[in-house]
Amino acid sequence: MIARRDEKDNAQAIGARGISGYDGRLISCLVTAAMLHPPETLYESRLDSLPLIYRGKVRDVYAIDTDLLLIVTTDRLSAFDVILPDPIPGKGQVLTTVSNFWFERMADLIPNHLVDRPLAEFLTDPAERSQVMGRAIVARRLRAQPVEAIARGYLIGSGWKDYQRTGAICGLPLPAGLAQAAELPEPLFTPSTKAQVGIHDENITYAEAEQILGGELAAQIREVTLAIYRRAAAFAKTRGILIADTKFEFGLDEAGRLVLIDELLTPDSSRFWPADQYRPGISPPSFDKQFVRDYLETLDWDKTAPGPRLPETVIRQTAEKYREAQKRLMGSL
Numbered sequence: 001m002i003a004r005r006d007e008k009d010n011a012q013a014i015g016a017r018g019i020s021g022y023d024g025r026l027i028s029c030l031v032t033a034a035m036l037h038p039p040e041t042l043y044e045s046r047l048d049s050l051p052l053i054y055r056g057k058v059r060d061v062y063a064i065d066t067d068l069l070l071i072v073t074t075d076r077l078s079a080f081d082v083i084l085p086d087p088i089p090g091k092g093q094v095l096t097t098v099s100n101f102w103f104e105r106m107a108d109l110i111p112n113h114l115v116d117r118p119l120a121e122f123l124t125d126p127a128e129r130s131q132v133m134g135r136a137i138v139a140r141r142l143r144a145q146p147v148e149a150i151a152r153g154y155l156i157g158s159g160w161k162d163y164q165r166t167g168a169i170c171g172l173p174l175p176a177g178l179a180q181a182a183e184l185p186e187p188l189f190t191p192s193t194k195a196q197v198g199i200h201d202e203n204i205t206y207a208e209a210e211q212i213l214g215g216e217l218a219a220q221i222r223e224v225t226l227a228i229y230r231r232a233a234a235f236a237k238t239r240g241i242l243i244a245d246t247k248f249e250f251g252l253d254e255a256g257r258l259v260l261i262d263e264l265l266t267p268d269s270s271r272f273w274p275a276d277q278y279r280p281g282i283s284p285p286s287f288d289k290q291f292v293r294d295y296l297e298t299l300d301w302d303k304t305a306p307g308p309r310l311p312e313t314v315i316r317q318t319a320e321k322y323r324e325a326q327k328r329l330m331g332s333l
């Protein structure tokens, strides 16, 4: 309402300077369109009506009150834990849609942080709503646990490095002679510590996770992590995607109940491989930042901030990969 009046005032002011009524209406329409159509790309959100409490690598977190958060998934992309200066258009919407899809599919295994109340209830300004449309959620404000829960079905990434060095992942022994990207005999739970922005997360043993979380909570997180992974991996396989590994975050509510938070089974938090291109012995292409990582490896960049600019083609191909992952998983865009 308020915005409508502003926009009318604006058009009237222009009209007073001599633009015809037709032009005034046209300008008014354009202003309305700009306000009500979400921008395709969002690097940093700016919501003046709520206090910003955290800008993560990808998400901007606002406090609604003591119990609720408004979480905006931007188009920022981090590689090697450095936030790059170029956003990937539409990435935030893809991550939000894919997470919501999985949260619902896992709801019988574990509650999640989503609160089913309309955005308009908390963002009354249409221009602010439009800015974050399709990429903002209302979530319960929970006590985030300082351990990230990683499930691995295949031997890749830091797991592969660990195995080559020690014959185990996070202290869990594996058969000798496994190739890179080999399917593991059983999915593994391999926790890591959650590091501050700019510092790499670090793999820890299950015993260390128990020390941080307590035995009971660690066991509960391990069990539900593996249950979610198994279900998701089986589903994704029917869509031609292998989930090599994935990372979950958990929070505790007032009553000490475990709740899934942050994002779930997205191309940012997981390695998705196209099943038809998979073979052990090589690192298969994945539906994530592969283009960006490959490009960055060609540069003389020491992988510390600030990150380099990306060429237009890398940005376009990366955006396309994110959309393709969503399309394959959900069958639509």
Ligand SMILES: Nc1ncnc2c1ncn2[C@@H]1O[C@H](COP(=O)(O)OP(=O)(O)OP(=O)(O)O)[C@@H](O)[C@H]1O
Residues within 6 Å of the ligand: 054, 055, 056, 057, 058, 059, 060, 061, 069, 071, 113, 139, 140, 141, 142, 143, 144, 194, 197, 249, 251, 261, 262, 263
């Ligand atoms: N429901 C919730 N309650 C409390 N904190 C939450 C909730 N959902 C997400 N968070 C926290 O909000 C932040 C979101 O930021 P973002 O996803 O950008 O990640 P980050 O912390 O920079 O790093 P990472 O790459 O490890 O996810 C995370 O710190 C996450 O733990």
Ligand SMILES: [Mg+2]
Residues within 6 Å of the ligand: 056, 262, 263
């Ligand atoms: Mg996160």
